[in-house]
Amino acid sequence: MKICVIGAGYVGLTCVACLAEIGHQIVCIEKDEKKLNNLKKGIVSIFEPNMEELILKNKSKITFSSEIKDGLIDSNICYIAVGTPTLENGEVDTNAIFEVANEIAKNIKNYTIIINKSTVPIGFNKKITNFMKERTKTPFDIVSNPEFLRQGSAINDFLNPERLIIGTSSKKALEEVLKLYKPLNLNDNQILTMDENSAEMVKYAANSFLALKISYINEIAKLCEKTGANIEHIKLGLSKDSRIGEKFLNAGIGFGGSCFPKDTKAIVNIAKEKGIELETIKSAIEINENQIEYFFQKIMRFYKNNIKNKTFAILGLAFKPNTNDLREAPSLKLIKKLESNGAKIKAYDPKAKIENHQVESVKEAINEANALVITTEWQEFKELPLETLLKLKDKAIFDGRNIFINKNLNEYGLQYFCIGKNE
Template sequence: MKVVMLGTGYVGLVTGTCFADSGNDVTCVDINQQKIDMLNRGEVPIYEPGLAEMVRRNAASGRLQFTTDLRGPVAEADCVFVAVGTPQGDDGSADLSYVFGAAEAIAPHLREDAIVVVKSTVPVGTNRAVFGRLKELTGRDVHVASNPEFLKEGCAIDDFTKPDRVVVGVMDKKVGEVLAQLYAPFLRTEQPFLVMGLESAEMTKYVANCMLATKISFINEMANLCDRVGADINEVRRGIGHDQRIGFSFLFPGVGYGGSCFPKDVRAMISVADTRGMDAEILKAVDEVNNRQKHVLFAKLDEHFGGDLKGKKIAVWGLSFKPRTDDIREAPSLVLIEQLLAGGADIHVHDPVAVENVKAQLGDKLTYHEHHYDALEGVDALAIVTEWNEYRNPDFEYVKHKMGTPVIFDGRNLYDPEKMGAAGFTYSGIGLKSPGRR
């Protein structure tokens, strides 16, 4: 098929590249000339394992092209995917100006049988509104489909090529049949292709992310309670996770979620509920608990130093909101760092890929290190914020040798408290029993 992808951000670039890799002719369109020039040089503007090689391979084969001119590609396209941003507005709602701008740009050039597929995460009712706008502009009924994405940063290629399910919302079942053909190479092991109404597909994306965010906030609140009552959240987690109604997924306590999806989508759903006269109490609590959780690690540090962090040398391991990405949007690390800076601390940081993004935001307020051990030189404490693999099994003797005082505040519960105590560390996690406590 001939596919056009509007937007070369995270979703658009991954989706377009994976479609090209399965044999389709894909043109990715973006209004940012600098980004298009980078991609045409084989440079990928985002960090995602395996993506750069796949982009270069498919571009070299001629199946994947990049341009700022949508007219020719759209005129020939079987499917035009809209994968533009829907940033959060001041009131928490999704800004849909890019979505409707894309619809207006493609309207004069669409083939009569072309399918416009909204891949962007949009509130309920958006696809039907896009259909209405395209009808106004073209004078005919344009095929519109909703195809929400379920990609996780750091493993997006596997998520796309080996999906749990593919969801499409349609107004015409024949549109669903065309999209089923497009997705067929990725569904050979019987993963479901779920066809539903436009509004149901739009809701599915938001409900999925809100459910996962709810699990994270729930287990974080229970971990905080474990700290108060002397229980161990890891023991509790094992105790509940074997209940098949609950399971283990997303039951790992930490310092809160971040990124481009969960915070924005939870708030967007709250806004949608508000506009329908409904108070989304659970989602408001999820958002509030998550915001509070980002302060937990600082509270532990502040208590340890008796409320006086001025001049204290603190190392921070992990800056991205999760491993295997350089994304720092709403990252818990930034909340911690801002609080430490306000307290007068001297902060030394390491992250395998996100350092440049933090430099662009915080500049020389921090000291940056290429190796995670170097960040430990003479520090009064280490705070672990992101669970990168290289932090999971360090040489603890060397760590203790490098640190001024062997104090670790672990926001991801990477280590065993008893072993850390035996190794001579003062160690505190999230909801974990302290060494020696029964």
Template sequence: MKIAVVGTGYVGLVTGTCFADSGNEVTCVDINKAKVDALNRGEIPIYEPGLAELVEHNVQAKRLTFTTDLAAAVKPADIVYLAVGTPQGSDGAANLSALWSVVESLAPHLRTDAVVVTKSTVPVGTCARITSMLREFTGRDCDVASNPEFLKEGAAIEDFMKPDRVVVGVRRQEVADILHQLYEPFLRTEKPFLSMSPESAEMTKYVANALLSTKISFINEMANLCERMGGDINDVRRGIGHDSRIGFAFLFPGVGYGGSCFPKDVRALEAMAVQHGLEPTILRAVDAVNERQKSVLAQKIEQHFHGDLGGKTIAVWGLAFKPRTDDIREAPALVLIDWLLEKGAKVKVHDPEAMKNVRADYGDKLEYCDMRMDALEGADALCIMTEWKDYHSPDFAEMYQLLKSPVIFDGRNLYEPDRMKRRGYKYFSIGRPAV
């Protein structure tokens, strides 16, 4: 098939590349000429394991191209995927201004038999609105479908190539058949292709992310309670996770979730509930707990140093909101860094992939260390904010020598408290007694 993907952000680039890899002819479109020029030079704007190699392979095979020419991409396309940004607006709802602009721009160039598919996370009713807009602009009824993405940053290629399920929202069975054919190469392990209304498909994306966010906020709140009551959240997690009704997924305590999806989608779903006269009690609590959790290490640090951080040097390992990505959007590490700077501390940071993005925001306010151990030299404490594998098995003896004082605030529970105590460290983690 000939496919146009509008938007070369995280979702659009992964989607277009994976469809090209299954033999389709894909043209990715973006209004950012500098980004398109960089992609044509083989430069990938995001870090995602395996993506650079897959882009290069499909560009060389002439199945994947990048352009700023929307008309040229849309005119021959059997399917036009919309993967433009839908950032959070001031009221918490998704801002769809870029999406509406794209729909208006592509309408004159759309083939009569083309299918327009939303891949962006959009509020319920967006497909219906696009259908109405295209009818107004073209004078005919156009097929518009929803195909929400369920990609985890750091594992997006694997998630796309081997999905748990594919969800499509359609008005006509013929459109479902076209999309099923498109996805057949990825469904060879008998994973389900779920066809439903566009409204249900749009809702599915939000509900999935809201439920996963709820599990994270719940386990974090329970972790804080365990600390107060002398329990160990890791023991509790094992005790409940073996219950088949609960499971272990997303029940790892930490310093809160971040990224471009969970915070935005929880707030957008909350805004939709309010617009329809409902009180989103659970959603508001999930978001509030998560925002509060991002400050949990700051509270431990302030208590340990008796509120006096002026002149102290704090090392921070991990800046991205999760490992295997350079995404720092809503990252808990940035909340901690802002607080440390406000308290007058000097901050030394390390991250395997995200330092370039952090440097763009913070400039010379931080000391950037290319090697993880360099961040520890002369530091009064280490804070661990992202569970990169690089941090799982360090040389603790070397760390002890480099740190000015052997104090670790572990926001991801990477180490065993008793072992850290035997190594001579003062060790603080999440939901477990300090040692």
């Protein structure tokens, strides 16, 4: 099939790479000139395992353009994957979608199925349908097909989804979408069809639930510190209970990224407008927002509230491993706090880049540093040898991701602090 994908971000480029891989022809539309020019040259600025490889492998099936009309020339399927950030007041900024929908309406010539991957407030796909109907006489259907990929394993998640949510009231659109995804070989109970509003709600409900799990385990971790329990044992004990599951039970400095912080705020706001207070989700947000300060205070206590001119090696900038995404990254918030208290920073991340303080290797970060702070659990950090850690001037490690929690580093002359074991 010939498919237009609008937006070459984390979600859009994953769609491009995977839809081409399963045999479709793609025109990808991106309005950011720099990104677009790079993509035309085969440079993918997003780091995601296998993404660049798949795009290069399928380059004969993919073209890039800035013009939506180029993508609609002979395609009757159009994906929307543009950003929907949450504003300060909790409202979702859907302007990019209105802009795109306006262009699509101006340019469609035949029946077109618009598949919306962007996360939008409940009722939005119906709203945008009416918006387009006022602008075109050409028939079209909008299908809500929320995306559940995890950054860091996006390609695999798209090609092997646990479930596919298809929200539409059009039988014709549903049939076409099912054909489109046929090469994924999903079984019937992985394909969930429903109305548009429910599909939109599933996305917010799923992200909020995962955020709840993280804030929950972080609360329990605090209690572990006060009671002499060890969060690692609690995690194991919980995860063997299939009603709870083993995922998202890692205590640490909390969630970041472009989805959980924004989607939790959005659903709270959506509910508020309907007169409902989502108390659990509000608490999850609050706990998460306080988590960095909680961790920062461990550092301050160790240094008796004076970190002036102390040098901290920060390992990990990206909000999670296997991505270069810095949106809402806890590392950046922590660096800000350390710096505003007079500390010096040497930060290293295998893929994410910041303007100041960045060094090129773990070795360089640790060299002459007083203490080590772990903010992202990249595999290479987990494998650091003891000799490297012992080079720290103050022999202090603040592990915001509990990667060394089982290593008994105190026995080797290090002062080890994590989340959920000892104080």
